[in-house]
Amino acid sequence: MKPPYEDAVVVVTGASTGLGRAIAVGAADQGAKAVVINYASSEQEAEETARQVRALGADAVVVQGDVAEDADCVSIAAAAARFGRIDALFCNAGKTTRPAHAHQLDKLSGDDFLDVYRVNVVGTFQTIRACRELLERSERAAIVATSSVAGVTGNGSSIAYSASKAALNTMVLTLARGLAPRIRINAVGPGFMDTVWFDKLGPHRDKIRASVIERTPLQVASTPEDIAGTVLFLGCEASCRVTGETLIADAGLRMTGG
Template structure:
């Protein structure tokens, strides 16, 4: 725990039922957040487990089911914070993918691109739009943190549509940081491999174990990152410690990007 730098904050986390979203919600609660709006797409039982972990730190919780690809759902998620009068931090963490070898161009379709962009890019935009007034009502500049990916910087990852969508999210982070300053800060975190059930569900557990072992063996830091490892860096971007940071993409990948060409324009 890093003290009480989120004391009395009102926080919204999309895609918070498991994985990184859950870790973010618990991290801000452990640092003093007063209320956490927990969005989930479909699994209420997992979201309720997140809520129990958050409430163990003394924060209030509000659970909101919703698909961020739908504007009306985004407005409903943001509205859940209205009783608190503001949103201090919005974590656009909801995301989706499809698994396909990058060289197999027939393995993905236009529909795959549209589905991934709908959640990973349009969803984040719609959440910012829906939450804008409440973010501007915060006593300090409201903070938005988009969960992008090292895939959006290096063109790797689970599929071409996924990498492309995360690259678009990084670009949108810059656009919104300019457009919404000085009342709202907008940043993105770019994780590498995160050891969550997501890979097992998408690839099968044996393939996921290979990816996990490969991450631990090949990253310069020789680790397979956990959601908690990434959450502390993600939360930094919404904390008062980063109050002069906006329009930044923070790579948190245990050094994976060091094996690629120089990143001159990230």
Template structure:
């Protein structure tokens, strides 16, 4: 597939996991250049850059926390030399693990503010900073990495689920506001078997979650980053040129077990 031929792609949170898979996937599909944003993981971001170059695309590293507006503008500036951005993947995200949603003391105001700053305000700031370069493209697209948590109210914490639910709503608002020049869609993964979990939780818990996912999802699968990235790349590509304001659940069918979604 060469559905990204000549495209300029910017991916936030691209040092590992889903972001890295999207960045490398775009390069493999013909992207001219991929701007790889990362907040702290310089060595891992460079590894992603090497994989992007090996796939035939130019790789540009751009450090910055998307929760900071000035950093968002600096990240976008890394793409300015190309004169446009064809695809923006707002993938950067954070959480605080507080899986007992009934424990209201597990999260502080500061936790909420940090999670919303990165997961919700960050994507808004990135789109605002990139708008001129996106509009310079013939067919610009934006992908929001949301979560099944934002649809079902499950997940690592109440704050995380709330931030993703708000991101889904913002996707609708911006899809209307930025059309026809820019498409905006959201991807809602379920469990993704990446280091995002293993760095934050004990191995035994991660193993239990992985096995539970395999046993309870209709497709009996624990998704890899590449499994989910393919769906994200579809929404970013011209193959989805008539798709905007869509929320695509990519969770091996996990959502089918939640009553409010059975008749969705």
């Protein structure tokens, strides 16, 4: 059986750390020939992702860009153009507001909403638009957007974040119609992921992690690598008849009220 990403050209936005890095490295491990690694500000960490990709035998191209900027999305696509096509596009770049803003109407501003939407919704749209022509040159084109269980439960790091992910889920459904039959698009909605983002919470991190394990039916705190497996499934031919779906990968957390 051939590797799922054999000879594939892959683009991953927000790939410097966490889930993005796990997707990029996972695709290389599953046979990708080239991985375009996008980052917004963490060049050193993006280069570490590239090092890990190259160690697995794939070509790695690092490109800086903020997906909230349309010109940067065009640059990301241009970085993949040398390979002639894109087989899998992983729109993983995302943003949230500070956790302290959650459900506090008096502290969450319109600008907070706009900043989050520019990356999570508009940025995903702009990236897809910029990459569409290269995706249409592939015989197995797939897009996977990183959503969140918060887009289903409404219980996330902020109201703006949860709303943006719900909007993303709807956009995926709409684009599935517009991009068919040449391109498939789906989303994955993780729950808690044990990433460096939670380092910002200091001593509260361990309490949150323990609480997630206690409340989650599968009694786990997912890692980026856990979720990357689901993402990579939706980006390869194993899911060739799946489009327009949002697959929740939260170890069952939403069943407890999230």
